[in-house]
Amino acid sequence: MDTARLQTYRTMLVDLQATLESELEQSRAEAAPVALDGTMGRISRGDAMQAQQVALDVRRRREQRLLRIGTALRRIEEGSYGQCGRCQSAIGGERLDAFPDVVLCVRCAATPRR
Ligand SMILES: [Zn+2]
Numbered sequence: 001m002d003t004a005r006l007q008t009y010r011t012m013l014v015d016l017q018a019t020l021e022s023e024l025e026q027s028r029a030e031a032a033p034v035a036l037d038g039t040m041g042r043i044s045r046g047d048a049m050q051a052q053q054v055a056l057d058v059r060r061r062r063e064q065r066l067l068r069i070g071t072a073l074r075r076i077e078e079g080s081y082g083q084c085g086r087c088q089s090a091i092g093g094e095r096l097d098a099f100p101d102v103v104l105c106v107r108c109a110a111t112p113r114r
Pocket residue numbers: 084085086087088089104105106107108109
């Protein structure tokens with residue numbers, strides 16, 4: 001992959017990383033443990049716990065994506081970016097444009113890990 005393209009992906013990844021980090025920051029309060037006192041106003045404790053569960057799932061997915069972005073940025077430095085992590089073939093440009101943090105090619109992503 002040429003340097004200009006790598007630079008483009010690096011910029012996309014860094015932007016994505018910043019967005020996810022600020023979203024994580026904002027969602028910290030939502031994912032906080034549900035208070036045990038009865039000061040929650042109109043929503044019930046059950047609703048609050050459900051909302052917290054959803055917030056935690058969202059956080060977990062964002063954290064996983066941040067890890068993948070970190071890996072992708074490291075692979076740019078190492079010169080292995082754009083290469084499938086399993087079969088080593090090149091990941092399609094359109095796929096990288098849509099998801100710059102993918103580590104598997106379309107074929108490997110569709111094949112369950114054995
Ligand atoms: Zn592959």
